[in-house]
Amino acid sequence: MSSDSSTKSLMNFFGKALAKSSAKPLAVRMMVSNAKFEVEKFDGMNSFGMWQCEVMDVLVQQELDITLEDKIEGMSDKDWENINRQACGTIRLCLAKNQKYFVMRETNAIELWKKLEDKYMTKSVENCLYLKKKLFRFQYRAGISMSEHLNDYNKILADLQNLEVDISSEDKALLLLNSLPDNYDHLITTLLYGKDEIKFDDVSNALTNNEYRMKDKQAQRDTMTKALIVKGMSNDKKLEKDECAYCHKKGHWKKDFSLLQNKDEKDSNANVA
Template sequence: MSMKFDIDKFDGSRDFGIWRRKVKALLSQQKILKAIEGPEKLPDSLTVEQKDDMLEMALGTIILNLSDNVLREINDEKTACDVWKKLESLYLTKSLTNKIYLKERLFGFKMDASKGLGKNLDDFKKMTIELANAGENEKLSDENEAIILLNSLPDSFKDVKAAIKYGRSSLSLEECISALKSKELELKIEKKDNGENLFVRGRQPVKNHNNNSNNKIKGRSKTPNYRSQSRNRNGSRKCYFCGKEGHIKKILL
């Protein structure tokens, strides 16, 4: 039974490191991963025809997962191995300038308060992977990644930052992320509780307040305005009870 895996086509703007890993997993599932290393890497037990089939299948798999603009870049390459090497040379830049740029961006990373913790962590992980792909010796240690992440935290996480910094003898990225997720959950619960406390303290929602105000206004409009009715346009007084002019009967309180 064959299994189908959908991979977003690489268009040159996405994360090449992630795309490359997905395609390698797909080639491995098809048992043709060795084909991208060249014909000489295929098992000697295979016939020439079997090797050709594997090489052809690997080339087709890679091409079908590339967008048209990237295909034009590797149009002259004829084998899966050559296409793979060309893609790495184009999109796994290992120049000194690129390394400096990646490090500056990672070391200066600050979490965006308008995004959730999950999105910020995803952005951070993407930068660490891109730096690791820039060279064999560029991957940061787990502790250094954790330190950079702690330095990127907003003020709302300052208490958990202090607890992590001073409350342990070692530091790992996994423990750091776990603590941050727990803190985020605590902040969400706090926010929810603060909203509910408005009712505990006896405050009414704005909508109800407006309704009460409207009722009061309507109530006033129905109350007879005796003062306005006690005089006509000529200034003569009218009786408060019968409404006729010429006499006024006082109201005894």
């Protein structure tokens, strides 16, 4: 079947399905499906949970997410096979080449999805232990921004969530505060003082806002420093070029002219003597 005929068949099917449901009009859904999304290819090293979430978003906007469920009643086997191939192709396009080999001939989207999950989302005790140790030992790395620190922390939380490990909001907040260096002690005390409970989102937002304030203060200090440097250079430049307003000679000011003149006269008399 050609690409055009396949597309027409899919549009006819979805048009009938949408007419029977309370879903949005086809024109609106087609506008969304035409949007372009970029997904970082999964190479086995980046976060599988985040990658899977982004790929699912792509499948939804392309209206291919139905392939990850049971076959829809009333759809022909041929149409079901075609959209499964399209879904598999979309998923594989989001994989790095070294991750495509073991699913390169898969034509069933559910099976392809399950193979990836079985390989990278193994819910083993060993994997849970590794991620929990990584979370409990998580510490701020000198030289990175707070935004980067929060991103690294959230990646660990996302991986644990994918393994169905539930961590309370308060524990997330306390572990995050525990990961900060000593120069954050005052902020930590402020956040904890008088609180019966603390939420992860509140701590995360406070750290982000604090970073913005610190950057703003640093920018102001840099501006003042540059202004002082420019002013100093300007003064130095004037001293080099200024000359005595009385005798028009360089090296002294007008107020010093009489003193220099007296000194020269004394030196002259001494030489004569």
